[in-house]
Amino acid sequence: MTxxxxxxxxxxxxxxxxIHNAIPSGALRPYLPTRWREHxxxxxxxxxQGSVYPKGSPGGNRADSWPPSGLPPGGDLDFMxxxxxxxxxxxxxxxxxxxGAGSQLNPEFSxxxxxxxxxxxxxxxxxxxxxxxAGIVAAQEHPDLAVAEIDRMADHPGFAQILxxxxxxxxLGRRRYWPIYEAAVRHNLPIGIHFGGGVRGNPISAAxxxxxxxxxxxxxxxxxxxxxxxxxxxxxxxxxxxxxxxLIEGGFAWLPPLMWRLDKHWSRLxxxxxxxxxxxxxxxxxxxxxxxxxxxxxxNPRHVIEVLEHHGAIDKVMFATDYPHWDYDDPDRALPPGLxxxxxxxxxxxxxxxxxxxx
Amino acid sequence: MTAGSATAPSLDQPPYAGPxxxxxxxxxxxxxxxxHPFLERRWRDYLIESGTKSLESTLYPAGAAISAAPQWRxxxxxxxxxxxxxxxxxxxxxxRITYGIVNCVYGVPMIHNEDWAAAMARALxxxxxxxxxxxxxxxxxxxxxPLQNPELAVAEIDRIGPDPRFVQILLPARxxxxxxxxxxxxxxEAAARHGLAVGIYAxxxxGNPITSAxxxxxxxxxxxxxxxxxxxxxxxxxxxxVxxxxxxxxxxLIESGFTWLPSTMWRFDKNWKGLRREVxxxxxxxxxxxxxxxxxxxxxxxGPEDSDQLLQAIRHLGSEDMLLFSTDYPHWQVDRPExxxxxxxxxxxxxxxxxxxxxxxxxxxx
Numbered sequence: 001m002t003x004x005x006x007x008x009x010x011x012x013x014x015x016x017x018x019i020h021n022a023i024p025s026g027a028l029r030p031y032l033p034t035r036w037r038e039h040x041x042x043x044x045x046x047x048x049q050g051s052v053y054p055k056g057s058p059g060g061n062r063a064d065s066w067p068p069s070g071l072p073p074g075g076d077l078d079f080m081x082x083x084x085x086x087x088x089x090x091x092x093x094x095x096x097x098x099x100g101a102g103s104q105l106n107p108e109f110s111x112x113x114x115x116x117x118x119x120x121x122x123x124x125x126x127x128x129x130x131x132x133x134a135g136i137v138a139a140q141e142h143p144d145l146a147v148a149e150i151d152r153m154a155d156h157p158g159f160a161q162i163l164x165x166x167x168x169x170x171x172l173g174r175r176r177y178w179p180i181y182e183a184a185v186r187h188n189l190p191i192g193i194h195f196g197g198g199v200r201g202n203p204i205s206a207a208x209x210x211x212x213x214x215x216x217x218x219x220x221x222x223x224x225x226x227x228x229x230x231x232x233x234x235x236x237x238x239x240x241x242x243x244x245x246x247l248i249e250g251g252f253a254w255l256p257p258l259m260w261r262l263d264k265h266w267s268r269l270x271x272x273x274x275x276x277x278x279x280x281x282x283x284x285x286x287x288x289x290x291x292x293x294x295x296x297x298x299x300n301p302r303h304v305i306e307v308l309e310h311h312g313a314i315d316k317v318m319f320a321t322d323y324p325h326w327d328y329d330d331p332d333r334a335l336p337p338g339l340x341x342x343x344x345x346x347x348x349x350x351x352x353x354x355x356x357x358x359x
Numbered sequence: 360m361t362a363g364s365a366t367a368p369s370l371d372q373p374p375y376a377g378p379x380x381x382x383x384x385x386x387x388x389x390x391x392x393x394x395h396p397f398l399e400r401r402w403r404d405y406l407i408e409s410g411t412k413s414l415e416s417t418l419y420p421a422g423a424a425i426s427a428a429p430q431w432r433x434x435x436x437x438x439x440x441x442x443x444x445x446x447x448x449x450x451x452x453x454x455r456i457t458y459g460i461v462n463c464v465y466g467v468p469m470i471h472n473e474d475w476a477a478a479m480a481r482a483l484x485x486x487x488x489x490x491x492x493x494x495x496x497x498x499x500x501x502x503x504x505p506l507q508n509p510e511l512a513v514a515e516i517d518r519i520g521p522d523p524r525f526v527q528i529l530l531p532a533r534x535x536x537x538x539x540x541x542x543x544x545x546x547x548e549a550a551a552r553h554g555l556a557v558g559i560y561a562x563x564x565x566g567n568p569i570t571s572a573x574x575x576x577x578x579x580x581x582x583x584x585x586x587x588x589x590x591x592x593x594x595x596x597x598x599x600x601v602x603x604x605x606x607x608x609x610x611x612l613i614e615s616g617f618t619w620l621p622s623t624m625w626r627f628d629k630n631w632k633g634l635r636r637e638v639x640x641x642x643x644x645x646x647x648x649x650x651x652x653x654x655x656x657x658x659x660x661x662g663p664e665d666s667d668q669l670l671q672a673i674r675h676l677g678s679e680d681m682l683l684f685s686t687d688y689p690h691w692q693v694d695r696p697e698x699x700x701x702x703x704x705x706x707x708x709x710x711x712x713x714x715x716x717x718x719x720x721x722x723x724x725x
Contacts, residue, residue, distance in 0.1 A: 169573055253626075306671050
């Protein structure tokens with residue numbers, strides 16, 4: 001670690017809504033029953049294959065995020081404290097553990113793995129570091145198994161949300177997923193939908209499989225858009241009026257145009273969706289939160305401020321770094337100049353503190 | 360009709376006093392039988408023997424309000440967009456359209472038999488020529504191609520492309536594979552050879568889900584989600600280097616909306632800074648490439664009610680060359696005639712949108 005990193009400690013505390021804790025090789029074994037330990041050794045993880053987009057760096061990690069201990073980036077709590085939490089003054093951090101556990105083709109294995117990940121998160125992260133919160137991972141394509149896991153974990157105060165990935169088998173508004181929302185509401189936990197997935201057989205674009213990682217990454221908002229459209233149009237927020245959804249690592253500048261597009265076409269086609277009692281954009285403003293990273297950076301930074309005005313819900317935008325990944329946003333540089341002080345404070349910490357009840 | 364009620368665009372007032380080029384007029388087959396005279400015997404027999412009744416896509420269900428504005432429905436009934444006389448009397452004449460580019464969106468992309476797809480494309484192009492372009496000199500055509508087989512697509516472009524009344528080749532946004540892929544490049548080479556633009560229209564159905572998260576439940580979702588397919592195509596065309604290879608190529612997104620494009624460009628530009636080693640042929644920042652090569656038809660405007668915000672969204676495009684006026688005839692996109700173009704556009708920009716951006720885009724309109 002360079003001294004300049006430590007010297008950069010900020011005075012303004014932030015809530016970082018997207019930190020990735022990585023599972024070191026073999027770390028889940030103590031949390032898996034023998035039957036599934038043997039299964040993991042013999043067969044291992046199985047998702048749909050065919051979504052191979054090597055990133056620009058090993059694991060998509062920052063070159064400086066490899067801990068001296070030999071553990072993977074994001075896999076060493078002590079190093080994360082120095083390199084990230086202390087260095088940029090993270091008051092609270094939300095861990096989003098991306099492991100593939102929740103999207104296994106074998107449903108029973110998926111359930112066992114997600115339970116192991118959650119137990120590992122409690123022991124290795126939440127009970128050791130009071131600044132951290134985590135998302136409950138769950139077998140998202142098997143809502144009965146997901147709900148059982150959520151019910152087992154939800155009372156632990158370290159869990160701040162239920163974590164799903166954005167590339168799903170079906171759009172998340174469809175009824176098969178509603179038991180997960182019912183559980184979220186029952187436990188007063190938001191649903192976090194994170195960048196990624198793509199191992200469930202659907203091509204990653206509506207026009208098939210692109211060639212390059214730059215397309216995979218640049219195209220990810222398409223999946224977020226599909227989920228927003230689906231959750232609104234299916235009436236999820238009519239059925240669950242207290243449900244809160246957080247879209248993580250999808251950016252947000254595409255959101256106001258999508259709200260306009262939805263409202264416009266809904267006004268002509270609303271007879272098809274009579275279960276909607278309000279304009280689509282109103283559900284979005286009331287029920288959906290967005291994390292900033294990767295912050296869109298137009299040539300004219302003023303345009304980002306206009307986008308925030310178009311959205312019209314400044315209480316729903318929350319800062320995130322995506323530590324330790326390559327496309328990390330630096331809190332000193334990510335937000336456009338010219339934001340009102342109160343808006344900056346809301347984005348950096350106030351909104352997340354309110355949403356997740358962080359005290 | 361009373362003020363404030365939903366009405367179609369007024370028929371007697373042109374939306375603009377200067378030249379107007381409408382870059383998106385939909386023409387529709389009255390029914391599959393009207394294609395019979397243009398099909399080779401083998402395929403006519405095939406349609407009859409198999410009992411194939413229609414290959415209409417479900418993008419515009421016949422009964423849905425959005426599918427035709429009331430005053431653009433043929434008075435005698437029948438399929439909206441299928442009657443040249445109605446098109447003349449309700450759009451070309453009263454709106455003083457200089458040129459109208461017609462797009463026939465039919466179910467060719469949903470066919471899996473490549474020879475049949477090629478036969479259907481040929482017949483549709485010949486029908487378009489005989490029934491629309493020949494009798495009406497203000498109209499310009501779009502070449503339908505069997506995208507299933509790029510070799511057959513090139514053959515069709517070379518067959519019909521020399522006719523100067525065709526101004527572009529027409530590809531679906533929901534293609535089987537992203538349109539930047541190299542297998543499609545011979546089509547772009549053929550387009551360049553004949554001085555044709557490439558139009559990408561809202562539609563297509565190849566079996567891929569309409570979203571990257573699977574199939575949604577409602578038609579409203581299909582309609583809104585179409586913008587995602589366009590985003591994928593824009594990213595693909597740049598990332599694969601199509602514009603580095605075909606320097607003069609112009610790609611026009613038809614019926615795509617446009618307010619989603621700035622955020623796509625911003626994200627793409629940022630990623631390019633970090634990932635360009637993966638695509639070394641992308642030798643300029645993506646937004647600069649798109650400003651030069653990409654154009655979008657105006658309607659349906661996926662914008663806000665607030666006209667100041669809409670003007671901001673148009674400025675976010677970062678270029679005044681990109682938008683091309685369109686009505687999206689006969690689809691019902693606006694209630695008030697004055698909404699067919701955004702309010703408050705500065706006059707030089709309005710003139711560009713109404714005609715000169717289109718003439719700069721389509722070599723054959725000059």
